[in-house]
Amino acid sequence: MSGGSPMGGGFVRQRHSYGYSSGGEELDEEDDACSRFRPQPPFIQLTRSWTEIIENLLWIVSAIFIFYYGDGNSNFFYLLWHDHRIKRIVLYIGMGGISLNSMLILYMSMVAWKVSKCGEKWDIISNSSSGVGLPFIAFIGVTSFCLLSFALWPIWSLLTLPLLFTLFMTGGVTVPYLIILLTSRTPTEVLRID
Incomplete structure (x- = not known):
C-alpha cells in the first residue's frame, strides 16, 4: 500500500x-x-454577533445625532447649504473626490466580481491597469477627508475630525446592508418554470 x-x-x-x-x-x-x-470555498459568516450589531447601531445613532443637531442651532444639511462660514470651493472639491472615490470603488468591485466569476487568477488584475487603482482610491479618500476637514473647520473646529470619521464609519456600516436590501429578490420576482 x-x-x-x-x-x-x-x-x-x-x-x-x-x-x-x-x-x-x-x-x-x-x-x-x-x-x-x-x-x-471560504467560510462566509451569515450571522452577526451581538457586539457587531450594537457597534453598527452606535455608529448609525451617532450619525443621526450629527445630522439632526448640526452645530446646535440648525441641522447638518441646512449648514451645508446655507452657512457662510463654510469654504464652498474646497467643500465642492472634497465632495467631488468622495463621488469619484465611490464610483471607482464600485468599478473595482465589479471588476473583482467579474474576475472571481470567470475563474481567472488575481495576478492578472494586480498586473493590469486596474490594480493601480487601489492606491489611487486610498489617495483620493485621504485627500477628500483633508479637504472636507478644511472646509468644515470654521463651524466645528477640532470636532470636525471625529465628525467626519463618524460619518465615514456610518457609511461603511450601512452600505453592506443597503446592498443586501437592493439585491435581494422577493419570491414574486423569481421566474417560475411550470
Whole structure:
C-alpha cells in the first residue's frame, strides 16, 4: 500500500496510473482525481454577533445625532447649504473626490466580481491597469477627508475630525446592508418554470 497523502486529517490512498506504455514508467501528466488538492470555498459568516450589531447601531445613532443637531442651532444639511462660514470651493472639491472615490470603488468591485466569476487568477488584475487603482482610491479618500476637514473647520473646529470619521464609519456600516436590501429578490420576482 502506498504512503498516501495527508488530506482531511487522515491519509487517502493514492492510485498510480502507469499509462499504456510497455515499460511501466509512470506518466507525470496523468493525475488521479482523488490525489488532487481541492481548495475549500471560504467560510462566509451569515450571522452577526451581538457586539457587531450594537457597534453598527452606535455608529448609525451617532450619525443621526450629527445630522439632526448640526452645530446646535440648525441641522447638518441646512449648514451645508446655507452657512457662510463654510469654504464652498474646497467643500465642492472634497465632495467631488468622495463621488469619484465611490464610483471607482464600485468599478473595482465589479471588476473583482467579474474576475472571481470567470475563474481567472488575481495576478492578472494586480498586473493590469486596474490594480493601480487601489492606491489611487486610498489617495483620493485621504485627500477628500483633508479637504472636507478644511472646509468644515470654521463651524466645528477640532470636532470636525471625529465628525467626519463618524460619518465615514456610518457609511461603511450601512452600505453592506443597503446592498443586501437592493439585491435581494422577493419570491414574486423569481421566474417560475411550470
